[in-house]
Amino acid sequence: MIKQPNSxxxxxxxxxxxxxxxxxxxxxxxxxxxxTHTIPEAYQGYPGVVHGGIVAALLDxxxxxxxMIGDPHHFMMSVKLEVKYRHPxxxxxxxxxxxxxxxxxxxxxxxxxxxxxxxxxxAAEATMTLADVPAEILASANLExxxxxxxx
Numbered sequence: 001m002i003k004q005p006n007s008x009x010x011x012x013x014x015x016x017x018x019x020x021x022x023x024x025x026x027x028x029x030x031x032x033x034x035x036t037h038t039i040p041e042a043y044q045g046y047p048g049v050v051h052g053g054i055v056a057a058l059l060d061x062x063x064x065x066x067x068m069i070g071d072p073h074h075f076m077m078s079v080k081l082e083v084k085y086r087h088p089x090x091x092x093x094x095x096x097x098x099x100x101x102x103x104x105x106x107x108x109x110x111x112x113x114x115x116x117x118x119x120x121x122x123a124a125e126a127t128m129t130l131a132d133v134p135a136e137i138l139a140s141a142n143l144e145x146x147x148x149x150x151x152x
Contacts, residue, residue: 001026005072008147012061033065033099041091050089059126063099063113076130087123107132
């Protein structure tokens with residue numbers, strides 16, 4: 001598995017965000033991104049259950065990161081994210097998030113993802129339409145200032 005970069009202050013992957021999730025992502029070099037992570041109680045909606053917005057944020061990140069497979073500087077953003085919540089997701093439980101490429105062609109793409117419970121049950125799933133980040137935004141991006149790097 002190939003470790004993907006993190007930034008400093010991204011809510012999901014940021015290593016220095018005091019309120020972030022601190023998730024680390026890996027890809028298989030072909031078509032899939034994965035992360036194994038435990039969501040703390042601080043991010044609950046109902047007692048002991050991860051807030052749905054946190055679930056959507058994790059899915060948004062793992063699914064969009066499929067664009068970076070083979071090129072950690074190929075940034076795409078969500079155009080449409082559809083989430084289906086299948087089962088309550090418990091806090092303080094190791095989860096597996098997976099994103100898979102359906103189609104990446106030109107400046108648009110489609111990908112899917114899921115969050116699995118420890119027993120393999122799919123607790124939430126997502127479908128996403130992605131688009132390349134506009135060139136004018138990338139032109140002004142300073143990846144070094146963002147802390148965009150693979151942590152050892």
